[in-house]
Amino acid sequence: MSDIDMIRAARARIGTHLRRTPILSSPALDAVAGRRVLVKAECLQVTGSFKARGGWSAISAIPEERRARGVIAFSSGNHAQGVAHAAREHGIPAVILMPKDAPRAKVDGTRALGAEIVHFDRETDDRDAMGAALAEKRGLTLVKPFDAPLVIAGQGTAGLEIAEQAADLGVAEADVLVCCGGGGLTAGIALALEAEAPGLRVRPCEPDGFDDTARSLAAGEIRRNDRLNGSICDAIITPQPGDITFPILKRLCGPGLVVTEDEVLRAMALAFRHLKIVIEPGGAVALAAALFRPEAAQGDTVIAVATGGNVDAPIFARALERAT
Known part of the structure; x- marks a missing residue:
């Protein structure tokens, strides 16, 4: 099971190989939400998403002799690129199983990093x-991709940064909204904040129709999604929460939040206009919840994690059409 010591160890292994991503804000977003909105821009991470953290944490911990034979991963794109990047930097082969409907930008990005698809x-x-x-x-x-202690620990390094950055900004209490698929990032951040910033509470965020985590938390036991495709939020579409991640979410997280695809597209457009960042649909779900579910969060400040920015041009064009 992942814990704060594993997260700190993952941070030490990552060192300067990955980025300490910034916290961004805009008065215009504050006005939409009716409170202060802080955005943790993991879309600016190496490979364009937080998945680089878990990939590096896991691969760097594999014993050298076994690691040299290579690694394999399953992913629609962001985990694929995180694993491919870490494998390339460690000089080892990477094989990635990707769904046929994975976004072209993610397929191209994974192949460019030298992985076999x-x-x-x-x-x-x-x-x-x-x-x-x-x-x-x-x-x-x-x-x-998410249900593994070393991967959870790597994703938890984002939580260590959030704790430090929130303290620098004078934020001791806030809801931290996290885009949630299988729960690796959500669980890792929750564990990090439990130790370093207990006044910050994690809230999983999902798209409408694929809200297995929200329903699981409400039921107190794991619930599955009825379908596995049909959403623009491909990065966070999973069958159900992980067996390792769900107990962490159940213990540490507040109720899940659910947003519509239209709200996701509007959040992408607003982030581009006011923060000058590109967020993919799955990576914009938490920001959409921060902006359009203001009654669900507590306090004067909300922190939203923009988890990824690997979006195909046609989808991003759709989002920009929502800019008003």
Whole structure:
């Protein structure tokens, strides 16, 4: 199980290989939300998302002899790029299983980092069986996208930064809204804040129709999504919360928040206009909740994590059409 010591150790292994991403703000966003909105811009992280943290944490901890044979991962794109980047920097092979409908920007970004891509169909292929066969044949080590202690610890390094940056800004109490798929980032940040900033409470955020975490937290046990595609928020569409992540979320997080796709697109447009950053749909869900669910958060300040910025041009153009 991940804990604060593992998160601190992950931070030490990451060192200066990744970025300490900034906290951004804008009076215009504050006006929309009716409170101070702080945005943790993980879209400016190496590879364009927080997933670089978990990828580096996991790969850097694999024993050298086993690591040299290479790694394998499953991802629609952000975890793929995080693993591919860490593998390239460690000089080892990376094989990535990506769904056929993964955004082109993420496929191209993963391939540019030197990874071998194997496509699968979300609805018909047994991804896990495909990955297990490849891993056994080539001696590859699986780097899971969220339900793994070392990955959770790596994502938790973002929480250490949030605690420090919030303290620098004089924020001791606030809801921290986090885009949530399987829960690796949400759990890691929650663990970090429990130790370093207990006045900051994590709230998982999801798109409408894919709110398995919100429903699981309300029920007190894991609930699944009825479908696995059909959302522009591809980065955070997972079947259900992880077996490792959910107990952490249940213990430390407040109720989940759910937003519509239209609100996500509007949040992307507002972030581009007022913060000068590009956020992908899955990475904008927390900001959408901060802006358009003001009654759900507590306090005068809310912190939203913009988790990724790897978006295809047509989707981003749709978002910009919402700019009003």
